[in-house]
Amino acid sequence: MNTIPRRIITGTKNGKSVITEDRQVDNVVEHFPGLIISDVWNTQTMPASLNFETRIPNTGFPQTPKNGTYFRYVVVPPDKDLGLEWKKNEPHPMMHKTPTLDYIIILSGELYLIMEEGETLLKPGDIVIQRGTNHAWSNRSDEPCIQLAVLIDAEIKE
Template sequence: MNTIPRRIVTGTKNGKSVIVEDQPTENVVEHLPGLIISDIWNTKTMPAELDFETRIPNTGFPQTPQNGTYFRYVVIPPDKELGVEFKPGEPHPMMHQTQTLDYIIILSGELYLIMEEGETLLKPGDIVIQRGTNHAWSNRSNEPCIQLAVLIDANGG
């Protein structure tokens, strides 16, 4: 399984800023061959509570808490390694929709963002603002793609 970067959490002790945690990320699951997801952090309220953490279950499709957020690290393998076959003119088999506003950054590799109408190739450094729409990810390359995503509970549009 790929190595997920370590997780560093800050806090306050005796009125001074401190590092509360500095260790490898523990919440890592390989949901399908090569599809690795780590739900790094979540919040359950807005505004967020700074001194509270609840470990969250690591799910293939996110379950963002009402009025909350998810911060996730995702490794998406090539479609051929997942056994995903995408036929032009048909919906992508991994098409899904969440009731969230997502900020996504591509760290490495490349990935197609597929919408019901149209698609675009994403490369390292690209940023996606995903506004609760039906979408899928397709990795047509030979290398995994790594993305970071912040998902924020949202009202329907």
């Protein structure tokens, strides 16, 4: 399984800023072959509490807490490794929608963002602002794509 970068958590001790934790992320799950997800951090309230962490289970499709956030590390393998078959004029089998505002950054590899109408190729450094719409990801290359995402609970109006 892929090694997730280390996680460093800061805090305060005796009125001074300190590093309270410095270790490899261990909250890692492989939901499908090569699809590696780690929900690195989450918050349960807005404004966010800085005093504690509530560990959450990794899920294939995020379940952001009401008034909360997720910070998610995702490795998306090539479609062929997932065994996905998708015909152009049909909905993508991984099409989904979450009631969140998502800030997504592509770190490495490439990935198609597929919408109900249209798609675009994402490359390292590209940023996606996903605003609670149906979407899917398709990795048509031969290499995994790594993305970071911050998901924020949002009010979706249809």
